[in-house]
Amino acid sequence: NAGVTQTPKFQVLKTGQSMTLQCAQDMxxxxxxxxxxxxxxGLRLIHYSVGAGITDQGEVPNGYNVSRSTTEDxxxxxxxxxxxxxxVYFCASSSLLAGSSYExxxxxxxxxxxx
Amino acid sequence: KQEVTQxxxxxxxxxxxxxxxxxxxxxxxxxxxxxxxxxxxxxLTSLLLIQSSQREQTSGRLNASLDKSSxxxxxxxxxxxxxxxxxxxxxxxxxDKLIFGTGTRLQVFP
Numbered sequence: 030n031a032g033v034t035q036t037p038k039f040q041v042l043k044t045g046q047s048m049t050l051q052c053a054q055d056m057x058x059x060x061x062x063x064x065x066x067x068x069x070x071g072l073r074l075i076h077y078s079v080g081a082g083i084t085d086q087g088e089v090p091n092g093y094n095v096s097r098s099t100t101e102d103x104x105x106x107x108x109x110x111x112x113x114x115x116x117v118y119f120c121a122s123s124s125l126l127a128g129s130s131y132e133x134x135x136x137x138x139x140x141x142x143x144x
Numbered sequence: 145k146q147e148v149t150q151x152x153x154x155x156x157x158x159x160x161x162x163x164x165x166x167x168x169x170x171x172x173x174x175x176x177x178x179x180x181x182x183x184x185x186x187x188l189t190s191l192l193l194i195q196s197s198q199r200e201q202t203s204g205r206l207n208a209s210l211d212k213s214s215x216x217x218x219x220x221x222x223x224x225x226x227x228x229x230x231x232x233x234x235x236x237x238x239x240d241k242l243i244f245g246t247g248t249r250l251q252v253f254p
Contacts, residue, residue, distance in 0.1 A: 062242075071245060087241060101162065126195075133235075133242060135190075136187060
């Protein structure tokens with residue numbers, strides 16, 4: 030059971046380039062989400078999904094695109110990279126447990142630098 | 145809009161001390177509250193999850209309490225060790241999204 034996996038671990042992009050950050054989970058979780066972490070600002074939600082085919086925007090969605098064609102995968106696309114998107118990106122998944130509880134599991138992160 | 149605040153922002157203590165990390169939130173209508181640990185350059189590790197109907201959870205030397213009416217949670221670490229040095233984050237929200245505090249950076253020195 031690998032949990033939540035993210036690739037790549039590190040990436041350097043030039044301004045204007047596009048790329049996709051990959052996220053996969055093998056726990057059959059319904060919920061998946063993307064966060065970015067910046068110094069002094071904590072983690073902020075970019076996009077999230079409550080199931081295959083359903084996505085919604087979080088707090089900071091501009092410049093990012095997502096889709097969820099399967100339960101396992103939730104890729105994050107940077108359409109035209111900007112220096113302001115330099116950050117550490119975390120993918121997370123969760124599932125409702127008995128008693129209406131849940132627990133979020135996080136991937137190891139992707140450290141992105143845009144020059 | 146839900147806001148989560150953690151105090152103190154940083155804490156440095158000698159080994160063996162018992163310590164308390166604080167988390168406050170502005171909207172008491174939370175689903176759950178989760179405490180995480182983050183080591184430098186690493187991802188987030190879940191420490192404790194408190195359901196909205198619960199008052200506290202314990203795991204080893206860690207105890208987290210939740211008071212929804214006052215919008216507060218505390219993480220108590222007993223007999224701190226140098227290996228406890230990390231950033232501790234609390235987060236509140238729904239199953240599909242969390243709102244995080246900015247964390248408390250803890251250093252425990254021998």
